[in-house]
Amino acid sequence: MLLQKGGIIIQYNNQKIEQALTEMGFDEFTPIQTQTIPLIQEGHDVIGHSQTGTGKTAAFAIPMLEQLDFESDKIQAIILCPTRELAVQVKGEIDRIGTYFPHLKTLAVYGGESIHKQIQGLKHKPQIIVGTPGRTIDHINRKLIRLGHVKYFVLDEADEMLKMGFIEDIETILEATNKDKQMVMFSATMAKPIIRITKRYMNNPKLISVITDEETNKDITQYYYQVQDKNKVEAIGRLLHVYNPKLTLIFCNTKRKVDTVTRELTKKGYNVDKIHGDLQQTARLHVLDKFHTGVLDLLVATDVAARGLDIKNVEAVINYDVPEKAEFYVHRIGRTGRIGNKGYSFTLVSRKDLGNLEEIFTFTKSTIKKRNIPTPEKVISVRQQKQAEEVHDIITNINTNPHFDLASQLLNENDATDVVQALLHKLSKNDSSNKVNGDINESFQKGHKNKSSDKGQMTRYHLNVGKVQGVTPKSLSQLIMKKTKLHNSQIDQIYVTRTSAFFSTKSSKMNQVMKNLSNITVGGKRTSIRLAKEQQ
Template sequence: MKFTELGLNDELLKAIKRSGFEEATPIQEQTIPLALAGKDVIGQAQTGTGKTAAFALPILQNLDKDKKVIQALIIEPTRELAIQTQEELFRLGRDEHARVQVVYGGADIGRQIRSLKNNVPAILVGTPGRLLDHLKRKTVNLEDVSTIVLDEADEMLDMGFIQDIESILSYVKNRKQTLLFSATMPKPILNISEKFMHDPEVVQVKAKELTADLIDQYYVRAKDSEKFDIMCRLFDVQNPDLAVIFVRTKRRVDEITRGLQARGYNAAGIHGDLSQARRISVLKRFRAGKLDILVATDVAARGLDISGVTHVYNYDIPQDPDSYVHRIGRTGRAGQNGNSITFVTPGEMSYMKTIERLTKKKMMPLTPPTDDQALHGQLKIAKTKIEDLMKEDLSKYTDDASELLENYSAVDLAAALLKNLSKDSADVEVNISSQKPLPSRGGNGRRGGGRSRGNYGHGGGRGRSGRGGYRGGERGHNDHGYSGYRGGDHGRSGGGYRGNNSHRSGGGHSFVIKNKKD
């Protein structure tokens, strides 16, 4: 179904077109008309099915622009999801001049209070802990909220937020509409729906099934510091026509793109910090075959539909099984064979098994090529280029060629040409900043405990039990952060975030390119 058939206004349709979306996903198609009509909705769908737009578009359309009060509240389990939702609302609501603010732990609460006071948002997005902080300080007034969204409700249950959710809902006394989204519907979630929702319409979207018979799926076991060199050797041996590399962060996109370019690969990257015009330009070049390699985050590659992609490289293991399905679905299209290669650190092996169980597909182990095999692959590509050149008219170069032959042997000249046409990447060292792996389910977070050097570290701070692998609050700048599947936000990194208002992963080394000969 087209978005034009869903009853959305012209401003929102313009924003949707600008984002490159044409057809609504099943969850959007079924949810948007119900939400526009003011009905309560329970949406059961997996991550990556377009839930954000399913609730964001009706909220934006139903806003009263003249009111300077909070009219909609969206609760997300983690700061990463809260930030992404706020960014999506901002993009979609730009023509509507919608005021959107996000609040989460780890950021300066004083700054948040000043912003809330000076420019009251129409839509407030936040994590449960920080929202409760503001409510107790009376720095947020939810009396005029008409719509409330509970996103990733089962994740909030796993993270011990259900009591917080009920406390927050008790402040929203005049709400007219509640939208609840969850991948699963355990009893506590159903209890919330029974207690706080009125005759909700149920929208169920089946989990994506992996129908990827034409995709050969491999994994490479490697330390984080080894991935880049191994990937380059794979390029040299596999010689992909068009390849997409998926990474976890914007910083990784920039680092890996610059590293590939330094080694002579025809690569470009896209992520959310780039302008829309820049992203469109890069994708246009990739579609036209003027780029060989596209480096992207999951968010930037949403809706990416490019024929001819022969290889997908998961430089960072996907954060949930649906993301894996989405990623490798970029190849193996239109009856063509495709290849996916996933890099897995030793600590992520059990998480990879979780993905295999849920997708019902097994990845085959792949042994990294040696340096000699990579060089052989480079020379094979270079010889093919020379053979293509020999088919062209070279008559205007013969005099200079004869002069060179007087001083050098034909073998030396051919060797120089091969060296020039192959990527002598062994002379270029590239360091990519290290990133903590996603553990599988992790261990139980500690119950109770201190405040972990910053705002609440979930599994510390508030005395809830957590199931993530890394305890939140690491480095003192994270609110309720988890890692690990079925931890927070399907394994998005919880610990190790640096600085207030920063959502770049901390730790590791700076990006460096240098010549080994120096």
Template sequence: MKIKTEIENAIKEMGFVDLTDIQKQTIPLLLQGKDVIGNSHTGTGKTAAFGIPILEMIDFDDHTVQALIITPTRELAVQIKNELTKISKYIERCRIVDVYGGEIITRQISALRKKPQIIVGTPGRILDHIRRKTIRLENLKYFILDEADEMLKMGFIEDIETIFNETPENKQTLMFSATMPKPIVKLAKKYMFEPEVITSVGNNLTNADISQYYYKVKRENKTEALYRLLNIYRPNLALIFCNTKAKVDSLTEELIERKINCDKIHGDLPQTTRLDVLKKFHNGIIDVLVATDVAARGLDIKNVEAVFNYDTPEKADYYIHRIGRTGRIGNLGYSFTLVSKGELKRILEIERITGTSIKRRNIPTYEKVMDVKSDKFIEEVKTTIENENLEKQYATLNKLIQAQISEDEIIVALLKLLNTENDSSITKEDINETFENRRRNNQDNTIRFHLNIGKKQGLNISDILDFVRSKVRITAREIQDIAILTEFSFFTVPNKYGPVILKNCNHKKLRGKKAIIQVSRKRR
């Protein structure tokens, strides 16, 4: 594959050695002029997969918009623009503009007047510019949808169809999507021409380069558990996920109190603040970023060494997206999930859906953490002695000695001052828990049903919950152990609901098909 010297020089500077699987498959097809559907997860090198061939093919003497890249979030738009800017570093006439909501539109209009050949943006703001005629697509040659399934979940499909209808028929289209739900397949059939379908997801939904662990711990001890793990593993960059914005706020405060160099990102923060925090994290100014799932969507920081699930994710796809932020493009990564008593069933469900085993580990003891911190401190002292100018510090030391304080006493007192922590916030005992999943212990009090509808009909967990609860007075919590396979599904309920479910749910329509519910044979 021969590409422009300018692109080749830029990607060498970026550290490209070998192309990833998705890049090897996508780049030649795009260079041949084919439409492509890429079934690929986060962290596989998608931006370069479409960025390299687009930059190879664009006519930079033409000052009209030739490539449009649509993403579900502002953060992803900014990061794609930055990545393309790096790849096009030595192409002098290349102009790239990103447009998204949350920023003053007049700034974007000013940038668009400079006649960019490439635009990256979110659906709503792109549509806004099209209606204002500040973006014109009559000369568009390349149309890219990144994370199409996420845009479907966020309700952007109608906007995307409207944008499609503003583009010329004779263009090349690329769509990346980690999953292929029916509306995405329908979109592809309607707007793409004989697309080549490529996949780079493998058999497991999670990356084999990520070591995945979970820890049983009481909810009130989670911050202490997190603090210990951060100190033991000492990742250069770490992402911590919480399920709510309120927990992101409170956890960030707790970690700052414990002298962890961290910041936060969630949807209630101003867009400028979010981008500033991401920039600091990307550049290593902060080591730890606490985030919600939505805020971190599309986050593309290549050197994240560890992901911590402070809250166990509520859905398996959230787990996949979270841990996909580490172990990217061949690098090794770690995933740590803190599991309280009510969350254990989620881990079992995640294992089943992702086809992977999450190993159970014990939280390190307080004494072990102190030993590691002590060793780290000794290393830092040695480095300071070898590399720093300490004249001022020697002057202070001399004053202390003149005050008839011995060197040993000075050293011990300084160590005490350096290691002062708020003992009221620290739990020093063993915080590992031994609780088991109640579903496993109480199986004799439950009944398991077989349902003749599965993934083939687009069935998901919410469908089963809504279907059963619409026919039976039962809480969602009482419908457990849901397993959705290709052709059929299973779910478990307390024995008392068995007869009424068989009576009220059988032969009723679910996902356009008659539901046949039968008592499943006992599992071994």
């Protein structure tokens, strides 16, 4: 069967998939889908160089579902994801595409949920497992997940798993699979450890790239605003009033800042909630579901909590904090402007953020225009214009007869202008925050690079402890954060061998790292730290 979408013709072997895609509203295939699906159908290993939100799940799920044996009780496909949220999301997408396969059984396995509940799910013999690396290994060690008959092995967001220290876990899982499987990998960046996996475990993979020089999405209008930290919440409120996006993601660099911003936006009357790592898994999924379905207008999140999310109809991304790594900026704003839709990115820049902003300019090679935060007068003018348009639209297109009696009573008892003013007041948000008046725009000079001339440079370190002392990428990351007070996002390229460990930070943090990681005890051994040789 041939199925044509948006001018692209793809061969299908199963009408059930076509029916599901039609009901899901597939109007056209994305570039990653048009290039990847035929290759997977032909049996090739595939590397998809693609960002989040480009339709990757359908790209591997469609050909996978065509080939699975739904009568078998063996696990035939495993998809690894960096976060529990993404695992749940990918499973849901596969279920929707496979909705007309009555014997399809999928299971998501991840930390934060009762392992006993997942054990019960495994007893039903699913054909497809979607999991995070740690929990997947737990089930493999319990001999509950056996991967000796896998047809498809998919690594989704491989670069994110690298950043989170999962590369060794991925290799452990790969070693548990049969050699004749077909392997598919998706990654927004192609770091050396990822390339090493492709060479070791993939069979002459076909590379499909839909990213050009790390450029950001051309469908996203990008602005930045210079404003003091104390006025950033006020700035968000003014931007929301002027642009009025349907769904907005707001990113902060820390969990504490997420809590603060959510609390202040709630005072301003916004329908807002938050996600970060300290929330229970069930609470995070509940918040994400409310945001995804439009029950919430605003979602405040950290990079880690929002990693890998594919939420449709996000019209604006606001960077309350400038991300500490330029690539985080690309991932953040990629949540909007999805698959041909238009989106906005607003970045709030204080004086201390200028260095990071320069890195983003260099990394993205895109145009991020400087704009001014609207004045209160501009906000009021725009809001009144929109309210007038909404009232005219209701008068023209909506049956308001059920309110005729009450309207007549109000007009008989009061002046007509007073009635309209009262109703408009009732529609306005109940702002209980401390209001900020006047112009909040700042003019920061960019001539302060002498303080951090090495802002974009990285330094690599060698520690004299490794697996023998019980060091893992995750435990090393936690140790570095505890001893140096660095944030997780400031630690990169962790690699642990039998007797040594390596990691990188920005060069500006070198003294802080060298001082605090020297002469401490790890696994019974006193540490020494030095700069790694270039090849390390």
